[in-house]
Amino acid sequence: MTGSIMLVSGLPGVGKTTVARELARRATRGAHLDTDLIGEALILSGLVAPGQEPVKEADRQLALRRKNISALARNFADAEFDVTISDVVLWPDLLDTYRAEIALPLRFVLLTASPDEIAERDASRDKHVADQWTHLRDDQEAFQGVGLRLETTGLSMQETLDAIRDRWDEALI
Numbered sequence: 669m670t671g672s673i674m675l676v677s678g679l680p681g682v683g684k685t686t687v688a689r690e691l692a693r694r695a696t697r698g699a700h701l702d703t704d705l706i707g708e709a710l711i712l713s714g715l716v717a718p719g720q721e722p723v724k725e726a727d728r729q730l731a732l733r734r735k736n737i738s739a740l741a742r743n744f745a746d747a748e749f750d751v752t753i754s755d756v757v758l759w760p761d762l763l764d765t766y767r768a769e770i771a772l773p774l775r776f777v778l779l780t781a782s783p784d785e786i787a788e789r790d791a792s793r794d795k796h797v798a799d800q801w802t803h804l805r806d807d808q809e810a811f812q813g814v815g816l817r818l819e820t821t822g823l824s825m826q827e828t829l830d831a832i833r834d835r836w837d838e839a840l841i
Contacts (some may be wrong), residue, residue, distance in 0.1 A: 671697065671745040673772055674839065677757040678779035681786040683820060687779060687828055688752035694829070695750035701740055703755040705731040731765075738769030745772055763814060767841070776815030776838035777832055785821045815841045 676688040685702055692698030707729065711744065716726040734755070741751045757763050757776075767774055781789070816839035820828050832839070 669748055670772065671751060672775065673741050673745050673751045673753070673770055674775040674777060675753045675755065675757060675763075675766060676777050676779065677755060678781075679758075679786060680756060681789050682779045682781050683789055683825075683828070684756075684779050685754040685809065686825065687777075687832070688754035690825060690829055691832065692750065692752045693735045696799075697749045699740075699744040700739045701753045703733055703737060703753070706737060706839070710736075715841075735769055738766060741770055742772060742822045750771070760814070763841075765820040768777065774841055776841050777839050778815060778817045779828075780817060780819050780821075782821045815839050 672686075673765055674691065676684045676691070678684045685704070688702070689700045694701035707717075709727065716729055717731055718726055720726050729733065735757075737753055744751045753766075757766065758778075763776065816832070816835050818828070818831055818835070823831070
């Protein structure tokens with residue numbers, strides 16, 4: 669018996685980390701793996717954040733971060749935890765990489781919201797990054813037909829969690 673693994677994705681500021689954390693918190697045994705937190709907490713010197721120079725090194729560190737998150741997710745799931753991962757995954761190749769690294773059944777949820785809603789959510793948190801990543805909106809729109817795509821504009825946290833639970837099977841990829 670293993671736990672489940674769900675990857676919660678979306679544009680920065682859409683609420684993926686908050687939703688993933690709440691899904692894990694409400695599980696009988698849940699673990700939340702936040703790619704930003706893990707990267708920033710574990711790399712104590714030499715961290716190159718996504719979008720910074722040198723780009724090749726930033727990409728290498730992101731790949732390493734995701735490889736380690738996938739291993740952690742497998743380990744937690746093998747120990748019968750329900751795992752949620754929060755990350756910006758808007759490209760089929762990146763999702764395929766996660767699927768190959770995790771090598772267990774994977775659920776994928778892409779959270780979307782209106783630009784105004786994302787700006788409002790971003791303004792209400794400590795980390796303000798949504799404006800820096802608006803160029804990803806086109807990538808998000810092109811990424812269709814995989815897992816569960818959930819429009820969250822106007823939804824409360826509870827309504828979002830309920831919608832994910834109600835459509836749990838749709839998220840399986």
